[in-house]
Amino acid sequence: MLRWLLGWFDSLRGRIAIALLIGLTVQFIGSDIIFERIEAARLERARAQRLADWLSFADEFAGTRPDAFERMTKLWQPDLIVRRSLAAVPEGGVRSDGEARQVRQLILEARPQLRHHDVRATAEGRDLVGSMHLANGDWLVFRAEDYFTFSSQLQRFAVSGFLLLLCVTFIVLLFGRMVGRPLARIAKAASRVGWDEAVPVDVNGPREVRQVAIAFGRMQSRLMEQVADRMQSMAAMSHDLRTPLARMRLNISAVGDAEARAAFEQDVEEMEGFVSSILDYLRGDEAEAEQRVDVASIVMTVVDEARDRSENAIYAGPHRLEAVTRPLKLKRLVRNIVQNATRHADNACVTLTQGKHDIHIVVTDEGQGIPDTDLELVFEPFRRLENARKRHIGGSGLGLTSARRLVERLGGTITLANRPQSCGLEVTIRLPLVKV
Amino acid sequence: MTGPSIPRLSALGPQTILIVDDDIGMRRALHRILRSNGFRCLLAEDGAAMRSVLAEARVDLILLDVMMPGESGFDLCRDLRIRDDNPVPIIMISARGEQTDLVIGLELGADDYIAKPFGEGELLARVRAMLRRSRTPVAEPARTRSRFLRFDGWTVDLGQRDLFTPTGARVELSGAEFDLLLALIEHPQRVIGRDALLEMSRARIGNASDRTIDVHICRLRRKLGDEEKRDTIRTVRGFGYIFTRPVEQA
Numbered sequence: 001m002l003r004w005l006l007g008w009f010d011s012l013r014g015r016i017a018i019a020l021l022i023g024l025t026v027q028f029i030g031s032d033i034i035f036e037r038i039e040a041a042r043l044e045r046a047r048a049q050r051l052a053d054w055l056s057f058a059d060e061f062a063g064t065r066p067d068a069f070e071r072m073t074k075l076w077q078p079d080l081i082v083r084r085s086l087a088a089v090p091e092g093g094v095r096s097d098g099e100a101r102q103v104r105q106l107i108l109e110a111r112p113q114l115r116h117h118d119v120r121a122t123a124e125g126r127d128l129v130g131s132m133h134l135a136n137g138d139w140l141v142f143r144a145e146d147y148f149t150f151s152s153q154l155q156r157f158a159v160s161g162f163l164l165l166l167c168v169t170f171i172v173l174l175f176g177r178m179v180g181r182p183l184a185r186i187a188k189a190a191s192r193v194g195w196d197e198a199v200p201v202d203v204n205g206p207r208e209v210r211q212v213a214i215a216f217g218r219m220q221s222r223l224m225e226q227v228a229d230r231m232q233s234m235a236a237m238s239h240d241l242r243t244p245l246a247r248m249r250l251n252i253s254a255v256g257d258a259e260a261r262a263a264f265e266q267d268v269e270e271m272e273g274f275v276s277s278i279l280d281y282l283r284g285d286e287a288e289a290e291q292r293v294d295v296a297s298i299v300m301t302v303v304d305e306a307r308d309r310s311e312n313a314i315y316a317g318p319h320r321l322e323a324v325t326r327p328l329k330l331k332r333l334v335r336n337i338v339q340n341a342t343r344h345a346d347n348a349c350v351t352l353t354q355g356k357h358d359i360h361i362v363v364t365d366e367g368q369g370i371p372d373t374d375l376e377l378v379f380e381p382f383r384r385l386e387n388a389r390k391r392h393i394g395g396s397g398l399g400l401t402s403a404r405r406l407v408e409r410l411g412g413t414i415t416l417a418n419r420p421q422s423c424g425l426e427v428t429i430r431l432p433l434v435k436v
Numbered sequence: 437m438t439g440p441s442i443p444r445l446s447a448l449g450p451q452t453i454l455i456v457d458d459d460i461g462m463r464r465a466l467h468r469i470l471r472s473n474g475f476r477c478l479l480a481e482d483g484a485a486m487r488s489v490l491a492e493a494r495v496d497l498i499l500l501d502v503m504m505p506g507e508s509g510f511d512l513c514r515d516l517r518i519r520d521d522n523p524v525p526i527i528m529i530s531a532r533g534e535q536t537d538l539v540i541g542l543e544l545g546a547d548d549y550i551a552k553p554f555g556e557g558e559l560l561a562r563v564r565a566m567l568r569r570s571r572t573p574v575a576e577p578a579r580t581r582s583r584f585l586r587f588d589g590w591t592v593d594l595g596q597r598d599l600f601t602p603t604g605a606r607v608e609l610s611g612a613e614f615d616l617l618l619a620l621i622e623h624p625q626r627v628i629g630r631d632a633l634l635e636m637s638r639a640r641i642g643n644a645s646d647r648t649i650d651v652h653i654c655r656l657r658r659k660l661g662d663e664e665k666r667d668t669i670r671t672v673r674g675f676g677y678i679f680t681r682p683v684e685q686a
Contacts, residue, residue, distance in 0.1 A: 242531070243459055246553040250465035253556035272553055294601060297608040297659045304610065304655055319658050322605040331608065 012183060013176020020172045021165065028161055048106030051144060054080055055119065055132055056111050063136045081143045099123055099148065104130070123148060182209045186216050227381060235282055238275040245272055273339075280332055281381075281402035288326040290434075295330065295359060296321040299352050302334045311342040317352030323359060324434040325410055333406040334361060337427050340399050341365040345424060354433065358412070361429040369418040369425045378416065379404050407431075450476045451567055452494060456486045456512065457501040457529065466499060469556050470563070483507035483515075495524055497566055502541065503531040510544055517545035525570045527562055539596055565635060585621055587681040588668070590660070592621060599659075613656050616649075620669060620679040629676040653677060 008014040062068050062084075072082050100123045108115055114132070121130030128147035132140045182205030189199040199220065203213045248268050255261040296318050306313035334350070341348035345367025353360045370378060370385055377383050382397040400416075407414040412431035419426050453475050455466045460481070467477045478493060480486040482504065489495070498516075502509035509528055516522045528541040528549040538549045547569075550562050585592040589602030597614050599607045609617065619636035620628065628636075630649045653669060662668040670678050 242552070243462065247459075247461040247465050249553040249555050250462075250469060250559070253469060268553075292603075292605045294605045294607045294659070300655070300658065301608045301610055301613075319661055319663065320601070322601065322603060327606060327608060 011176075012180040013173055016176045016179070017169055017172040021169060024165060024168055028164075044103070045106060045110075047147065048103055049110040051080075051103075051128075051147075052107040052110035052114060055107065055114060055117075055140075055142070058082055058140055058142075059114075059117065059132070059134050062134050062138060062140065069140075081145070083141050084138050100128065100130075103128060103147075179206055179209060181205070182213060186213055189220070190216065230382070231278075231282065234278050238278045241271065241275050245275065277336075277398050277402070280336065281398045281405070283332075288328050290324050290326055292322060292324050293327045293330075294320050295323050295325065295431075296352055298327060298331050299334055299350055299361060302331060302338055303348075303350055305335070306338055306342055306348065312347040313338060313342060313350065314348075315350050315352070317350070318354070321352060321354055321359065323431070325431060329406050329409055330431075333403055333410070333429065334363075336399055336403045336406070337361075337363045337429070340403075341367070341425070341427070356433075358433050359431045361431070363427045363429075364419060364424055366424045369422050370416070372418060375416045375418075450474055451496040452476045452478060453563065454478045454480060454486065454489055454493075454495045454498045456480045456482075456498060456504075456509070458482060458504045459501075462501070466559070469559060473560055475563070483512050486512060490522070490524075496570070497563060498524055498526045499529060499563075500526050500546070501529045501531075502537060510540060513541065513544045513546050525566050527566055542597075543595055568635065584686045585683050586686050587621060587624070587679075587683045591686075592617065594618070607659050609656075609659065610652075612652050613659070616652050616656055620677065621683045624679045624681065624683040627672050627676055627678045633676060 009018065058072060061072065065071075069083050073080070100121045104119055104121045107119060107121070117135070118133040119130060120132075121128055123129075124143075126146050126148045128144040130142055130144075132142070134140050182202060186201055186209075189201045192199045201213050201217050201220070203210050203217070205213070245268060248264070249272075252261055252264045252268065255264055297320070299317065300315055300319075303313045303315040338348045338350060341363050342365075345365035347365055347367075349364045351360075351362045351364075353362075374385055378385065379400050381401045383401075384397040404414055407429060410431055412429060414430075415428045417426045417428070418424075453470055455463055455470075455477060457463050457466070458481055463479050463481070467479060470477050478489050478495065480489050483506065486498075500509045500513060507515075513526055513528065516524070516526070525548075526546045528538075528546045530537040530541065530549050530551045538551075541549050548562055548566055550559065583593065583595050585594065591600040592598070593600070597609075599609055599614070599617065601607060615636070616633060619633055633649055653671075654663070657663045657666060657669055660668055668679065668681055670680050672678055
C-alpha cells in the first residue's frame with residue numbers, strides 16, 4: 001500500500017495532483033478568511049442594529065406595564081434577557097474591550113437617540129452584557145446571549161469543501177493521465193529502441209510532450225537508419241562473399257599440405273558462419289505461415305545437426321510435442337541458441353518441456369556464463385563481449401539479436417540467466433502453446 | 437535430339453559432366469575437382485551455351501546452378517524436361533540451401549540438389565551416386581507420381597518432402613532422414629541392405645558408413661515414435677532394415 005502510494009507520488013500525475021491540491025486548499029482557506037471578514041462586519045452591523053432597535057423599544061415599553069421586563073425577556077428569548085436594575089451594571093463601566101466598544105459604537109450609530117441613555121456594554125465570553133439608563137430613570141440591564149458567536153464558515157463548508165477537493169483530485173488525475181501517458185509511452189518505446197524494429201510513438205498530450213515524442217521519433221528513425229545502413233552493407237557484403245566462399249570451399253582440396261588445408265577449412269567455416277548469421281538475421285522478417293508441427297522433431301533435428309558436426313550437444317525431452325507455430329523460424333531460433341552455446345562453451349544441453357499454456361525450450365551450457373550486467377546487452381546488434389573477442393570465436397554479433405527477433409515473431413519470450421555457482425549460461429525460450 | 441534411351445553406354449569410357457554456371461571461378465573449381473577424379477567435363481556459362489553443348493555432345497550428368505542471370509537454373513531444367521524431353525540426370529546447385537529451392541527444383545524434374553557451399557567430398561558423393569543410379573534403373577522404383585504415401589495413419593508428401601503424424605502435425609526430418617524414409621517406404625516389407633539404403637538415400641549422408649546409416653535409422657525411429665518397439669522399421673541383423681507397415685498411395 002505504502003509502496004503503491006509512493007509510486008503514485010512519484011508519477012507525474014501524482015505530483016500534479018498534489019500541487020493542485022495544495023494550491024486549492026490554500027486558495028480555499030484564504031478566500032474563506034476574506035469572506036469571513038466581510039461577512040462578519042456585515043453581520044455585526046446588522047446585529048448591532050437589531051440590538052439598538054430592541055433597546056429603544058425597551059425604553060419605550062418599560063414603563064407601560066408592570067411585567068414589561070418579563071414579557072420582553074420572553075419575547076426575545078433566548079437572545080436577549082432584560083431586567084430592571086437600580087444601578088448601572090456592571091458599574092466598572094465598559095472595560096477596554098475592543099469588541100464591546102465597537103458594538104457600543106455601532107449601536108449608537110444605528111440609533112443616535114440612545115446616546116442620551118448612557119449605553120454601556122461589555123463582553124462576557126460569547127455574551128454581550130450591557131446596561132442602559134431608561135428615560136423613566138430606571139436602569140435596564142441586558143444580556144445578549146451568544147452575541148459573539150461567529151460560526152466558522154470553514155466548518156460549515158467543510159464537507160462540501162472536501163467533496164470539491166475530491167472532485168478536483170479526480171479530474172487532475174484524469175488530466176494527469178493525459179499528460180503522463182504519452183510520456184510513459186515514450187519512455188517505454190525508448191527502452192525498446194535498439195534491438196528491434198521501429199517502435200511507433202503516438203504524438204499526443206500537451207505541447208511539450210508532443211515535442212518530446214516528435215524528437216524521439218526522429219532520433220529513433222536516425223538510429224534505425226544507421227543500423228539499417230549497417231545491415232545493408234553487411235547484407236551486400238555477405239551476398240558478395242557467398243560465391244567466393246563457395247569457390248574457396250571447393251578449392252580447398254587443391255591445397256597439398258594437410259595442415260594448411262585444415263586451417264583453410266576452419267577459416268572458410270568461420271566466414272560461412274558469419275555470412276549465414278547475417279542472412280539469418282535479415283530473413284527473420286520473412287513471412288511464414290503457422291503450421292501444426294512436431295516441435296520435438298525440430299529440436300531433435302537441430303541437436304542432431306550439431307552432433308553431426310561432432311559438437312557436444314544432447315537433447316532431453318519428449319519424442320513428440322505438437323503445437324502450432326512457424327517451423328522454419330523455430331528451427332532457426334533453436335539452431336541459433338544451440339550454436340551460441342557450442343561456440344562459446346563447447347557444449348549444449350537442450351531440454352524441451354510442455355507447460356500448461358506454453359512450451360519451454362531451455363538450452364544450458366557449462367561455459368563461463370556472461371557477466372550479469374551484460375545479460376541484456378548481448379541482445380543488441382553487433383554486440384560481442386570482451387571474452388568472446390579475446391578467444392577469437394567467430395560470430396557476427398547478430399546471433400542473439402536475430403534470436404530475439406525470431407522469438408518475437410513466434411509470440412514468445414527469451415531470457416538469459418547465469419546458472420548458479422557460475423557454471424554456465426541458461427537460455428530459456430518460452431513459446432505459446434497453441435493447440436488446434 | 438539424342439534418343440532418350442541411348443546415352444547409357446558410359447561405362448565404356450569416362451563419364452561426361454556438363455557444368456552450367458555463370459561464375460567462372462565456380463566453373464573452374466568444379467572442373468578441376470571432377471577432372472582430377474576421372475570425369476570428363478564440359479562447361480557452359482548460360483542456357484544458350486548449354487543447349488549448343490547438348491546438341492553436339494553426349495552428356496551423362498548436368499550440374500546446374502540455380503541462380504543465373506537471364507534464364508535461371510529452374511527455367512533451364514523445366515525446358516530440358518518438358519520441351520526437349522531430355523532425361524539426362526540433373527543435379528541442381530542451390531544457392532541458398534533453402535527447402536523451397538530444393539522442392540521447386542525436384543518438382544521441375546531435377547534429380548538431386550546440392551546446396552552451396554559444399555566441399556569436394558559432398559560433390560563427388562552426389563555425382564557418383566547419381567551416375568550409379570542412372571546406370572542401374574533398378575534404383576528408380578515404381579515412382580508412379582502419386583504425391584502422397586500413407587502408412588499407419590502417417591502421411592508422406594513426396595512433392596514437399598514432408599512427413600505428417602496421424603494427427604496432422606508436420607515432422608521435421610533432416611534431408612538424410614527423409615531420403616532414408618523414402619527408400620524404406622518405397623520398398624515396404626522388403627529387406628533393404630545398408631549399402632542399398634546408402635545409395636538410395638542419394639548419398640546425402642556425409643562420410644557415409646554402415647554406422648551412420650544406423651544412427652540415422654535410430655533418429656528416424658525416434659521421430660516415428662518407434663524407438664522402444666523398433667517395430668515399424670525392423671533391424672535385420674547383419675544386413676539391413678525392413679519397413680514392416682503396409683504403405684498405400686493416396
